[in-house]
Amino acid sequence: MKLLAVTSCPNGIAHTYMAAEKLAQTAAEAGIDIKVETQGSIGAENVLTEEEIEAADGIILAVDKSIEMDRFEGKRVLSCAVSDAIRKPEELIQRFESGEVPVHRSREEAGETDDITQTNPTHKEERGQNLIYRSLMNGVSYMIPFVVVGGLLIALSLGLGGEPGAKGLVVPEDSVWSSILKVGEAAFTFMVPILAGYIAVSIADRPGLAPGMIGGFIAADGSFYGSEAGAGFIGGILAGFIAGIITRWIKSLPVPSVLQPIMPILVIPLTASTLVALLFIFVVGAPIASLMEGLTQFLQGMQGTSKVLLALILGAMIAFDMGGPVNKVAFLFGAAMIAEGQTFIMGAIAAAICTPPLGMGLATLLARRKYHQEEQEAGKAALAMGLVGITEGAIPFAAGDPLRVIPAMMVGSMTASTVAMLSGVTDNVPHGGPIVAAVQAVGNVPMFFVAIAAGTVVTALLVNVLKKNAEVQRSESD
Amino acid sequence: MKLSDLLTDDLMVLQLKGNNREEVMDELLDRLDETGALSDRDQFRRDLYAREEHGSTGIGFGIAIPHGKSAGVDQPRVAFGRKPSGVDWNSIDGEPARLVFMIAVPEEQAGDEHLRILQLLSRKLIDETFRQALLEADNRDKIKTLIESM
Numbered sequence: 001m002k003l004l005a006v007t008s009c010p011n012g013i014a015h016t017y018m019a020a021e022k023l024a025q026t027a028a029e030a031g032i033d034i035k036v037e038t039q040g041s042i043g044a045e046n047v048l049t050e051e052e053i054e055a056a057d058g059i060i061l062a063v064d065k066s067i068e069m070d071r072f073e074g075k076r077v078l079s080c081a082v083s084d085a086i087r088k089p090e091e092l093i094q095r096f097e098s099g100e101v102p103v104h105r106s107r108e109e110a111g112e113t114d115d116i117t118q119t120n121p122t123h124k125e126e127r128g129q130n131l132i133y134r135s136l137m138n139g140v141s142y143m144i145p146f147v148v149v150g151g152l153l154i155a156l157s158l159g160l161g162g163e164p165g166a167k168g169l170v171v172p173e174d175s176v177w178s179s180i181l182k183v184g185e186a187a188f189t190f191m192v193p194i195l196a197g198y199i200a201v202s203i204a205d206r207p208g209l210a211p212g213m214i215g216g217f218i219a220a221d222g223s224f225y226g227s228e229a230g231a232g233f234i235g236g237i238l239a240g241f242i243a244g245i246i247t248r249w250i251k252s253l254p255v256p257s258v259l260q261p262i263m264p265i266l267v268i269p270l271t272a273s274t275l276v277a278l279l280f281i282f283v284v285g286a287p288i289a290s291l292m293e294g295l296t297q298f299l300q301g302m303q304g305t306s307k308v309l310l311a312l313i314l315g316a317m318i319a320f321d322m323g324g325p326v327n328k329v330a331f332l333f334g335a336a337m338i339a340e341g342q343t344f345i346m347g348a349i350a351a352a353i354c355t356p357p358l359g360m361g362l363a364t365l366l367a368r369r370k371y372h373q374e375e376q377e378a379g380k381a382a383l384a385m386g387l388v389g390i391t392e393g394a395i396p397f398a399a400g401d402p403l404r405v406i407p408a409m410m411v412g413s414m415t416a417s418t419v420a421m422l423s424g425v426t427d428n429v430p431h432g433g434p435i436v437a438a439v440q441a442v443g444n445v446p447m448f449f450v451a452i453a454a455g456t457v458v459t460a461l462l463v464n465v466l467k468k469n470a471e472v473q474r475s476e477s478d
Numbered sequence: 479m480k481l482s483d484l485l486t487d488d489l490m491v492l493q494l495k496g497n498n499r500e501e502v503m504d505e506l507l508d509r510l511d512e513t514g515a516l517s518d519r520d521q522f523r524r525d526l527y528a529r530e531e532h533g534s535t536g537i538g539f540g541i542a543i544p545h546g547k548s549a550g551v552d553q554p555r556v557a558f559g560r561k562p563s564g565v566d567w568n569s570i571d572g573e574p575a576r577l578v579f580m581i582a583v584p585e586e587q588a589g590d591e592h593l594r595i596l597q598l599l600s601r602k603l604i605d606e607t608f609r610q611a612l613l614e615a616d617n618r619d620k621i622k623t624l625i626e627s628m
Contacts, residue, residue: 010532018603083533
């Protein structure tokens with residue numbers, strides 16, 4: 001028989017290791033193969049691998065604090081106090097030999113593990129926070145390549161093949177850049193669905209992928225719920241969590257064993273996807289359309305009032321959801337005002353558009369410790385996207401740590417839009433970033449760049465002050 | 479670093495005077511305090527009792543290991559005391575504690591070397607011959623040899 005064990009105690013100084021030693025000794029005496037993972041104050045040691053778990057006949061969890069259970073799904077798991085492993089290891093092993101240990105099926109059902117979490121509510125709360133952070137990071141890490149590929153291809157085609165026009169920077173249909181632009185846009189199409197899909201996977205494992213991606217697609221496409229713009233990446237995050245939670249809930253429902261084989265490929269994805277889609281279309285989506293309408297009316301009412309106030313509001317809106325409904329309203333408002341000859345509004349917006357990616361790019365260069373390896377790479381791509389006014393370059397950062405990153409970017413964009421507004425920067429093309437100056441659409445170019453530089457620096461410094469070190473965040477999530 | 483760096487001569491009490499858990503705890507706390515390892519004796523004492531509340535550190539086999547990771551601790555140290563007649567420690571197996579290791583770990587400490595040593599001690603205490611030898615050692619030098627043998 002092959003057994004595995006995990007030992008853990010509140011302080012992680014003594015009992016964890018005593019229990020590990022005792023289990024190892026007892027198993028050796030009984031001629032049983034055992035490997036014991038210790039989760040003490042040194043951190044997890046002798047960590048069980050996926051293959052070992054797969055091959056094991058059972059797992060003893062001698063833990064006095066809650067630990068990650070998902071990896072033991074479908075295995076025989078015996079949960080007990082760490083002192084039981086020190087006092088009566090023979091009895092624990094005996095229970096596997098007599099086959100009385102139940103198979104672990106997701107946390108909600110395993111009564112014994114529930115007891116552990118209940119006796120220790122603070123740990124449960126920590127788990128909750130970690131689950132959110134872990135899920136976001138999982139979604140972001142799968143999303144980053146799509147953002148980078150899409151962003152860079154769009155940047156390249158706009159930079160080399162774009163021509164200014166009434167509808168913004170346009171790449172002529174007959175050029176090769178038009179095809180490259182389309183490839184880039186295709187990559188961007190996957191961005192929000194992938195984010196949502198892998199958030200759901202993090203919560204509900206593989207069955208969460210389809211509901212998450214479908215939900216994310218609907219979130220990003222406003223035509224499903226009669227809105228001019230989709231719900232953006234924030235909608236995608238929401239869709240991912242909803243899909244994950246619904247899937248996990250369906251997974252936990254008891255089903256007759258006849259249905260068991262078709263649950264993961266048919267019943268769970270179908271039910272969860274339908275529920276997520278309906279929820280988004282009829283509950284979440286409708287308010288987005290009316291939100292956009294309300295914001296548009298609000299901005300129209302702002303005309304003629306204080307220019308600074310307008311600049312602050314537009315800057316904040318541009319950076320808030322980067323391509324989402326709030327951003328779209330501000331952008332479309334600026335574009336509409338160009339036709340009325342009020343190009344200074346688009347001037348302020350054009351400066352605000354590029355500071356989130358430029359600011360995040362600068363931030364990763366200034367404080368490497370605060371960003372994971374892949375975030376540092378995404379930072380370089382963000383700089384390139386910022387230059388051609390693709391705000392989406394900052395989405396990976398915002399999606400991974402929204403509460404710190406979004407406010408910093410909003411303040412940075414507000415800085416940029418206010419500086420641009422006060423110094424009379426104009427832009428007669430509905431597009432943003434340094435590229436609009438390169439195509440000679442901007443009036444007062446020097447101050448346009450001053451505004452961008454100011455917003456970029458403010459974003460970078462502020463976000464780095466708010467963010468903790470990447471290592472610190474990681475150890476918290478352990 | 480070795481266990482003998484954490485469990486120094488002046489932290490060994492061959493014959494504990496205390497007759498109950500509180501007295502033994504205070505006796506060992508005094509020893510730790512005298513070596514300057516504690517920055518706040520009361521804080522560490524509270525943390526020790528908080529741990530005992532969570533579940534007795536009397537792990538059975540006549541051993542108790544009151545321990546705490548505490549802001550009241552400045553340097554990692556282990557105090558060791560023997561009570562051949564035993565004191566009640568509310569042990570899991572009901573046996574009185576005859577060997578008491580009080581483990582003091584600072585809240586913040588660079589590196590994890592001290593934790594590795596304590597891990598080794600914890601594992602070693604499971605070994606019955608080691609426990610027996612600690613009980614039977616009739617002078618300080620024999621105990622030192624045992625501890626250095628780890």
